[in-house]
Structure formats: C-alpha cells, structure tokens
Amino acid sequence: MTDTPASKPGQTEVWITGIGLATSLGEGLDANWAALQEKRINVDEKGFAPYIVHPLMPVSFDSQIPKKGDQRQMEAWQRIGTYAAGLALDSAGIKGNKDILSKIDMVVAAGGGERDLNVDCGVLTAEAKGANAPGFLNERLMSDLRPTLFLAQLSNLLAGNIAIVHGLGGTSRTFMGEEVAGADAARIALSRIASGESDIALVGGSHNGERKDLLVLYEFGDFNLKDKFAPVWARKDHTGFALGSAGAFLVLESRAHAEARGAKPFARLSSVVADLAKRKQPGDMAATLEKLWAKLPMHEGKGAIISGATGAEPATSEERGFLKSHADFPVRSTGTMFGHTMETQFPLGIALAALSISRGALFPPNDSTGTEIESQGAPTQIVVVGAGHWRGEGMALVEAVR
Amino acid sequence: MTAPRDKFGRPVVVVTGMGIMTSLGAGKADNWAKLVAGESGIRTITRFPIDGLKTTMAGTVDFVSVDPFSSTALSERMADLVTQEALEQAGIGAKGDFPGPLFLAVAPVEVEWPQRSELGRAVGKLDLTYDDLLRISGGGKYSAYHHRFMFGSVAAHLAETFGTKGSPISLSTACASGATSIQLGVEAIRRGETDAALCVATDGTVNPEALVRFSLLSALSTQNDPPQAASRPFSKNRDGFVMAEGAGALVLESYEAATARGAKILGVIAGCGELTDSFHRTRSSPDGKPIIGCMKKTLADAGMEPDQIDHINAHGTSTPENDKMEYNTTSAVFGELVQKIPVTSNKSMVGHTISAAGAVEAIFSLLTLEHQRIPPTINYDIPDPTILFDVVGNKARDARVTAVMSNSFGFGGQNASLILTREPA
Numbered sequence: 079m080t081d082t083p084a085s086k087p088g089q090t091e092v093w094i095t096g097i098g099l100a101t102s103l104g105e106g107l108d109a110n111w112a113a114l115q116e117k118r119i120n121v122d123e124k125g126f127a128p129y130i131v132h133p134l135m136p137v138s139f140d141s142q143i144p145k146k147g148d149q150r151q152m153e154a155w156q157r158i159g160t161y162a163a164g165l166a167l168d169s170a171g172i173k174g175n176k177d178i179l180s181k182i183d184m185v186v187a188a189g190g191g192e193r194d195l196n197v198d199c200g201v202l203t204a205e206a207k208g209a210n211a212p213g214f215l216n217e218r219l220m221s222d223l224r225p226t227l228f229l230a231q232l233s234n235l236l237a238g239n240i241a242i243v244h245g246l247g248g249t250s251r252t253f254m255g256e257e258v259a260g261a262d263a264a265r266i267a268l269s270r271i272a273s274g275e276s277d278i279a280l281v282g283g284s285h286n287g288e289r290k291d292l293l294v295l296y297e298f299g300d301f302n303l304k305d306k307f308a309p310v311w312a313r314k315d316h317t318g319f320a321l322g323s324a325g326a327f328l329v330l331e332s333r334a335h336a337e338a339r340g341a342k343p344f345a346r347l348s349s350v351v352a353d354l355a356k357r358k359q360p361g362d363m364a365a366t367l368e369k370l371w372a373k374l375p376m377h378e379g380k381g382a383i384i385s386g387a388t389g390a391e392p393a394t395s396e397e398r399g400f401l402k403s404h405a406d407f408p409v410r411s412t413g414t415m416f417g418h419t420m421e422t423q424f425p426l427g428i429a430l431a432a433l434s435i436s437r438g439a440l441f442p443p444n445d446s447t448g449t450e451i452e453s454q455g456a457p458t459q460i461v462v463v464g465a466g467h468w469r470g471e472g473m474a475l476v477e478a479v480r
Numbered sequence: 481m482t483a484p485r486d487k488f489g490r491p492v493v494v495v496t497g498m499g500i501m502t503s504l505g506a507g508k509a510d511n512w513a514k515l516v517a518g519e520s521g522i523r524t525i526t527r528f529p530i531d532g533l534k535t536t537m538a539g540t541v542d543f544v545s546v547d548p549f550s551s552t553a554l555s556e557r558m559a560d561l562v563t564q565e566a567l568e569q570a571g572i573g574a575k576g577d578f579p580g581p582l583f584l585a586v587a588p589v590e591v592e593w594p595q596r597s598e599l600g601r602a603v604g605k606l607d608l609t610y611d612d613l614l615r616i617s618g619g620g621k622y623s624a625y626h627h628r629f630m631f632g633s634v635a636a637h638l639a640e641t642f643g644t645k646g647s648p649i650s651l652s653t654a655c656a657s658g659a660t661s662i663q664l665g666v667e668a669i670r671r672g673e674t675d676a677a678l679c680v681a682t683d684g685t686v687n688p689e690a691l692v693r694f695s696l697l698s699a700l701s702t703q704n705d706p707p708q709a710a711s712r713p714f715s716k717n718r719d720g721f722v723m724a725e726g727a728g729a730l731v732l733e734s735y736e737a738a739t740a741r742g743a744k745i746l747g748v749i750a751g752c753g754e755l756t757d758s759f760h761r762t763r764s765s766p767d768g769k770p771i772i773g774c775m776k777k778t779l780a781d782a783g784m785e786p787d788q789i790d791h792i793n794a795h796g797t798s799t800p801e802n803d804k805m806e807y808n809t810t811s812a813v814f815g816e817l818v819q820k821i822p823v824t825s826n827k828s829m830v831g832h833t834i835s836a837a838g839a840v841e842a843i844f845s846l847l848t849l850e851h852q853r854i855p856p857t858i859n860y861d862i863p864d865p866t867i868l869f870d871v872v873g874n875k876a877r878d879a880r881v882t883a884v885m886s887n888s889f890g891f892g893g894q895n896a897s898l899i900l901t902r903e904p905a
C-alpha cells in the first residue's frame with residue numbers, strides 16, 4: 079500500500095484555491111482559457127528547426143519578480159516558475175500574507191537549468207582543434223563559467239527562488255524524475271494536507287522548452303517532434319513530443335483552512351495516485367493505468383479526462399488504448415495545446431481540470447483522429463492522466479466541490 | 481514493553497536495516513572502525529586531471545568502478561550496494577520484493593563532459609554548435625544516454641531491482657536531501673500508508689564541472705596539502721568544505737510491523753523537521769531564525785526538550801559561515817546546554833557527501849547510539865574561540881548517548897533536522 083487516496087473517512091477535504099499559469103498560450107487563467115476556446119496553438123517551427131517547440135508567450139517578469147537582481151540570478155526555467163508561482167499566490171489571495179506564507183509547504187517538480195551553450199561549444203571547438211592538455215577542461219570551466227550559473231541550474235533552486243521572491247518560509251521539497259515528478263509532488267502535498275500534517279501547500283513546476291541542450295538529451299532517444307506539427311493523437315506515424323515552455327502552480331488547501339479565510343475553491347483535489355510500470359512488454363503501461371484508474375474514488379456524474387500524452391511512442395499508443403476503454407469520458411490533450419512541458423505537464427493538467435470545473439465546461443477538442451470528441455455540459459469530475467514518455471504514470475481526480 | 485505509537489498517537493518509526501558507503505570504505509563495519517579511529521577518506525583526486533583547479537582533493541569513492549563512467553552511474557552503483565547491505569540486515573520482504581515505497585535523494589542529473597566530448601568528436605568539425613550536436617544525437621546510437629541522464633533513472637533502476645512499491649520519488653533539497661528522504665519515509669509510515677519504506681541517498685558527483693561550480697562559489701577548502709587535513713569543522717583556520725561521495729540506505733518500519741516479524745530494531749527516528757530560509761540563495765538569514773525554527777520544530781515533532789538531546793551530529797561543513805551559524809543557532813535553541821552537549825562533524829573525515837550527507841550522518845548517528853561512542857571531529861587543532869561547542873576533537877569519546885540530533889542545511893534555504901534515539905520513547 080503506497081498510494082494516497084484522500085477520500086478515507088476522517089481525512090480532510092482538499093481544495094484547489096489558487097492557480098498560476100504562464101504558458102505558450104499566455105499568462106493567467108483568462109488568456110489560457112480564451113486560447114483553448116479558440117483552439118489557438120503557439121508553435122515555433124523555425125527557431126529550432128527541424129524541431130518544433132511551444133515558446134513561452136512573453137510576460138513582464140517585473141510584475142512578479144520586481145528585483146532585477148533576482149531575475150539575473152535565475153535562468154529562464156526559474157523565472158517562468160517563480161512568475162507562475164506568484165500568479166498562483168495572487169489567485170489564492172495570499173500574496174504577501176505573511177502569516178500564511180510563513181507556514182506554507184512547497185512541493186516543486188523540477189528538472190535542471192539550462193547550460194551555457196557558448197561555454198560548451200567553446201570547449202568542444204577547442205577540443206576539436208586539438209586542445210588535449212591535462213587540465214584543459216578545468217581551466218576553461220574555471221575561467222568561462224559564470225560563478226552563479228550553478229544556482230540557476232540546481233533543481234531545488236526553483237523552490238529556493240520562489241521562497242526568496244515571494245517570501246515563503248514554510249517547508250520546501252523538490253522532486254525530480256521527469257513527468258511523474260509532477261504527479262508525485264501533488265500526491266505528497268495532497269496526502270500531507272489530507273492527513274492533517276499540513277494546512278496549505280504550493281505545488282507545481284516550470285519548464286523552459288526552448289533549449290537546445292534539452293533537445294540533445296531527448297534526441298538521444300529520438301523523442302523530439304520534427305518538421306511538422308500535428309496533434310499528439312495524430313502522431314502515430316510521425317512520433318515525438320514538441321517541448322513546451324510553461325509554469326503551472328497550484329495552491330492546495332484544507333477545506334477548513336480555506337473556509338476560515340473565506341477563500342473560494344476552483345475545485346476539489348480528491349486523489350492523486352502514481353506508479354512505475356515496468357514497460358518491458360506491450361500492455362504493461364496500459365495495465366498500470368487501469369490499476370491507477372481503479373483506485374480513484376469516482377462518483378456518478380459527468381466526467382472527462384485531461385491527458386498529458388506526449389506523442390512519443392509506444393507510450394502514446396498504449397495510453398490511447400486505455401482511453402478507448404473509458405470512452406464515456408471525453409478526452410483533452412495538454413500536449414497538443416501546450417507542448418510537452420515535462421515535470422510541469424501534470425500540475426498543468428490539474429490546473430486545467432480545476433479551471434474547467436470552475437468554468438462549468440470542458441474546453442473544446444483539437445484533434446482529427448476521433449480520440450477527442452465534442453462534449454456538452456459541465457463535468458463534475460475530471461481525471462488527469464500523466465504517463466511519462468519513458469517511465470512513470472500518474473493520475474489525479476479533480477472534482478467539483480459539493 | 482513499548483507502545484507502538486508515539487505520544488501524538490502516530491506509529492513509531494524504527495530503523496531495521498542500514499547500509500553505508502563513503503570514501504572510508506564500504507559497509508557499516510569498515511566505516512565505523514575507521515570513523516572512530518579518526519581516519520580521513522580525503523585524498524588528492526586521481527579520477528581526472530587536477531591541473532588548473534584551486535581545490536585538488538575530495539572524498540572520492542574510488543573502490544567502486546562503473547563502465548562507462550558517469551557520476552550518475554556511480555551514484556546508482558553506490559545506491560545499489562548500500563541498499564543490498566541495508567536489506568540484508570533488515571531481512572525484510574523477499575529478494576526483489578520490498579514491501580514499501582522508495583524515497584531517493586540523488587544529485588540533479590545532467591549530460592556529463594565525457595559524453596558531451598564524445599558527441600563533439602563524432603561531429604567531426606572544427607567549429608561546433610549545438611545544432612551540430614543535435615544533428616548526430618538521434619538515430620539510436622546514443623539511446624543509452626537518454627536513459628542514463630533522465631532524472632528518474634536511478635530511482636527507476638532501484639525500484640526495479642529491489643521491487644519497491646508504487647512510484648519511487650527522486651528528490652533534491654541540496655545538502656539536506658538525505659534527511660528529506662528519511663523524513664518522507666517517516667511521514668508515509670506515520671500516515672499509515674505503508675508499514676515500511678526504503679530511504680536511500682547517494683552522491684557520486686566529484687567531476688570537474690561539479691568541483692569548478694562549488695569552487696567558483698568559493699565554497700570549497702583550498703588547503704590541498706595534506707588533503708586529510710583540509711576538512712576542519714569548528715577550527716579557526718577552516719576555509720571551506722571538501723566535496724565527497726557516498727551513499728546511505730535505511731529500511732524504516734513501523735515499530736508494530738518490525739516487532740511483529742521479530743526484526744532487530746537498530747534505532748528510532750523520533751522526530752523530523754524542516755524549515756525554509758528565504759533570505760538568500762546560498763547564505764542563511766543572519767538572525768538564524770529558520771535554522772533555529774527547524775531545530776525547534778524537530779524537537780517538537782519528537783515531543784522532546786533540549787535537555788533530552790545528549791549528542792549533536794552537526795552539519796559542520798567546515799565553511800567559515802556554516803559552522804559559526806550552526807553554533808549561534810544551536811546556542812539559541814539549547815541555551816547553556818550548548819557547551820555541555822558533545823558535538824561532532826563526520827565531515828571532518830568523510831567530507832561533504834552533499835545529497836547523501838543527511839542519510840550518511842543519520843546512519844553514523846545510529847551507530848553512535850549502538851556503540852555508545854562518539855566519533856571524533858579530526859583536524860581540530862586550533863579551535864575557533866567563538867564556537868563554544870563541546871567538540872569531540874580528534875579522539876573518539878565514550879559517552880552515554882540516548883538521543884542524537886542530526887542537522888543538515890543546504891543551498892536554496894533548505895534546513896532539515898532529525899532526532900534519532902535508541903529506544904522508542
């Protein structure tokens with residue numbers, strides 16, 4: 079028993095009371111919602127050609143990160159995350175609330191920061207030209223690396239920067255491990271609040287998809303989408319993911335804590351479960367998704383699924399098979415609309431589920447394969463599915479507050 | 481007869497298996513013998529050229545080999561070995577079938593220089609750009625590097641090898657990571673989600689870029705000669721920490737589950753606490769409040785008073801700032817007791833094992849409880865007159881030890897403390 083269903087008797091109900099989004103579609107809830115309604119996708123097919131990325135819609139970082147010195151200490155992924163975290167705190171109405179921020183628990187899903195491409199290429203070029211003295215690499219790194227670059231790369235310094243910029247003084251944990259890190263961050267934060275260990279938490283992640291060093295890493299496994307954009311479900315013969323830039327943060331809060339301060343919920347986060355399928359045989363991953371599905375405390379009523387499917391194979395086909403066996407739940411894909419934002423994809427999925435519930439409608443489909451179909455009416459429960467491109471499966475149930 | 485629940489009604493969490501590896505050697509027996517003998521594992525680096533470096537020594541684990549070498553592969557291998565040792569001692573579950581989740585503290589993963597240079601050579605041009613690298617990275621030739629350099633790869637490997645349950649969590653809270661992995665395990669057992677948890681912390685990142693990064697932040701000692709004398713916590717002439725490699729694994733169980741299966745109980749995780757410092761990316765708040773709060777939270781979590789702590793296993797990095805700050809904050813929490821409680825820093829001998837340190841030092845604390853003997857802080861020849869700890873200097877000390885506080889503080893404002901006891905309170 080290692081999952082954390084939050085619907086046990088005696089456990090505290092957990093609400094989503096704040097959402098912060100800065101994505102390729104825009105910043106804030108209205109801009110993202112409008113783009114989803116208009117099926118507007120922001121892809122750059124030229125800047126990283128032949129690779130396709132979903133670039134961040136430019137934001138004014140000053141509004142959430144007022145000190146230029148702070149901005150300079152961060153690389154893009156940290157700025158995006160610190161910005162989105164600020165939006166989430168604003169959304170929850172707790173920005174600057176010292177009493178709450180001094181105790182808020184933070185669980186962040188993070189990768190690592192961007193490299194200095196010029197330094198890397200300078201070293202490789204010198205090596206190609208014959209530099210091979212012992213200590214050559216040492217000397218170049220000692221002279222060329224910006225002293226504080228390390229802090230902009232360290233995984234836990236996204237949380238560190240959020241704490242510094244927004245004045246968070248509770249606890250801080252950073253989970254790594256690609257897509258499922260986002261699910262595990264939500265899972266642990268939820269279980270801590272549900273069990274009474276914590277009252278309120280900031281959960282989320284951020285990702286800069288506009289990075290050639292990351293493209294190299296995923297190109298090792300031939301995971302990058304090339305040449306032509308297509309919705310994730312239509313990539314069966316042209317596989318891969320298009321990296322996306324996004325920050326997505328949520329404020330999770332016990333119902334009692336939220337009610338005491340008069341906070342309104344977007345939705346209730348009822349359960350988050352995760353597992354690690356072996357993925358050695360076809361069907362392993364789908365079987366794990368079925369197992370996770372069975373653990374969700376679903377109720378009668380209109381449901382939907384928000385999938386973080388990447389477009390990479392064989393994971394996307396396995397997930398499509400799983401989705402077909404739950405055809406009464408209309409599907410939406412964040413990968414099509416936002417690109418693949420790795421650790422951020424799952425928090426982004428929860429954010430969109432909560433937003434859909436609070437706005438009384440699922441956003442429209444954007445798919446030609448029939449995997450996503452039109453849906454009418456207000457969903458009261460949305461399952462967020464996050465299957466990693468290589469490893470890790472997570473699932474969450476987001477419900478309307480009753 | 482001990483109650484299976486603590487005074488707050490939560491399941492008591494005990495340790496039933498431990499595995500450790502540091503620059504001193506492999507396993508508890510070897511490490512403990514060398515630790516109480518005051519031996520240093522710090523040596524001049526031989527893994528790669530040291531020309532052009534300001535710091536040329538580290539606590540490397542050179543007796544474990546991985547091929548092809550990468551820091552992540554070394555971290556994974558060390559984690560394998562310490563986990564095997566811990567599971568053998570615990571005798572829990574079946575081979576490849578551990579009955580609980582994995583919490584892994586691991587250094588952030590990235591493509592490393594040997595692999596990057598290999599790509600550069602494969603391009604075969606004199607002037608290289610990332611576009612050149614990108615053009616040759618696909619096609620399957622380097623697919624093993626994708627798997628190797630996924631952040632979740634070490635945890636996935638351990639989960640598959642040892643059959644842990646559910647989604648393994650890879651975490652980083654910088655130098656507090658090892659303590660955080662234990663804290664996550666304790667919390668899962670206290671919430672009743674599991675009866676057992678495997679908490680592992682590993683760090684094999686002594687490589688040129690990692691060394692340069694810390695060096696550029698002026699965090700490392702440059703007293704290279706002799707290397708064994710470089711790490712000198714609480715000494716007046718300390719000048720920085722010494723990077724080191726190592727790993728630790730702990731099998732945690734609820735007291736009830738451990739006694740039900742007749743397991744030998746090695747100690748109790750009586751309390752854990754953490755508190756974020758939002759002052760600065762690398763420096764502690766000058767008033768020390770977050771660290772003070774962290775220690776107080778940990779005491780409260782254990783339901784203990786300062787006078788019940790009879791030994792402190794310090795973070796004690798040997799940086800000028802940390803050791804002073806640690807003394808000031810400990811004084812604020814412990815008052816006059818601060819001069820009476822014996823304090824030691826294992827880092828004087830094994831160096832700073834970074835992501836692994838919290839777990840490595842928790843295990844040394846548990847061995848201290850078992851042997852009733854406190855390992856020394858070596859190189860303590862010129863005490864810092866402003867640090868009035870009762871430092872266990874240079875020679876191990878026999879002492880009655882019933883409860884140890886182990887502290888970990890890291891970049892990014894990460895503070896975590898643990899309280900370990902011999903018997904359930």
